Every structure is written in structure tokens, then in C-alpha cells.
Amino acid sequence: MRERHSTRHRRRTREFEAFVAGAGGRLLHAATLLTAEPVDANPRARRLLTSALAETYARWHRLRGEDPYDRTRQELAARFARAAWRRHRPAVPGLPRPAAETGLLARLTPQERLILVLRLYEGVAEEQTAATVGLPVDRVRAICTRAVTAMRSTPPAPPAPAAPAPEVAT
Structure with missing residues (x-):
């Protein structure tokens, strides 16, 4: 039983790694456009993509025919929308403002x-x-x-x- 679970886990990990290798660059570029950061300095976009990919990986075994790229893009958009809402609320006195977006x-x-x-x-x-x-x-x-x-x-x-x-x- 344990060996079967381990084999499934390895296969799942390989499939996900292949997906990220193929789609990661395009998804990172989309995240960079969303965050309006420069291409060569995009830590918010990288964090956004990492969290969206983590959610996709967590649900990988439940996708069952669903397009993982589409799923990750939806997660990326949802996470960006939530983060943008929090970042663009009125400033609270005494708290630092976010860095200027220059992308x-x-x-x-x-x-x-x-x-x-x-x-x-x-x-x-x-x-x-x-x-x-x-x-x-x-x-x-x-x-x-x-x-x-x-x-x-x-x-x-x-x-x-x-x-x-x-x-x-x-």
C-alpha cells in the first residue's frame, strides 16, 4: 500500500514539474504584467505565481481532465485581485506605502x-x-x-x- 502511494506521489510530482517547466515562464510573465513590476525585478509577481502554483499542486490529483494552465491562471487572477484590493485601500497613517509600480x-x-x-x-x-x-x-x-x-x-x-x-x- 505504501509503495503504491509513493509511486503515485512521484508520478504526480513529475507531471506537475513538467507542467511548470512548460507553462511557468508564460505564467510568470502574466503575473509580472499584473503586478506592474519591471521584468528583471518582480518579487511580488514571483510570490503571486508561487502561491498560485502551490494551490494547483495541492489540487493536482483532483483536476481530472481540467486544464492545469487554466486552473493556475484563474488562481493567479483571484490572488492578484485579492492582493490588489488590500494594497489599494486608503493608506493607514504610520504604515509604509508599497513601492511604486514601474512596469x-x-x-x-x-x-x-x-x-x-x-x-x-x-x-x-x-x-x-x-x-x-x-x-x-x-x-x-x-x-x-x-x-x-x-x-x-x-x-x-x-x-x-x-x-x-x-x-x-x-
């Missing part, structure tokens, strides 16, 4: 980022996105349109000032 989608609200990432980066249908975030389809469509417009209309960062020309000794 690609930093100019968007967390809700806009979540919908934009699900719809455009992940290719999730409007109806499924609406179900994931708990909003009507029309509202998801409006938020996505507003987010795309904001990303297109925001002017690029101003160019860095030119370095002064070296002086030539005469």
Missing part, C-alpha cells in the same frame, strides 16, 4: 490590468473573463476598451537629456 502596465488600475492581461495577453474570452472577475460582460468590455485607449494615448516617456559635448582643449 509596462503601471499606469492602469489593478482592475484594468487584470482584464487587459486576461483578454489580450492570455486570450480569454469576454464571457470567461467576466466570470473570473465577477463583472457583467458589458462592464468587462468597457474596462478593456478604456485600458487599451489609455495604453495607446499615453505619450511615451520623454527622451533622456543629451550628454554635454566634451570640451576640446585648444
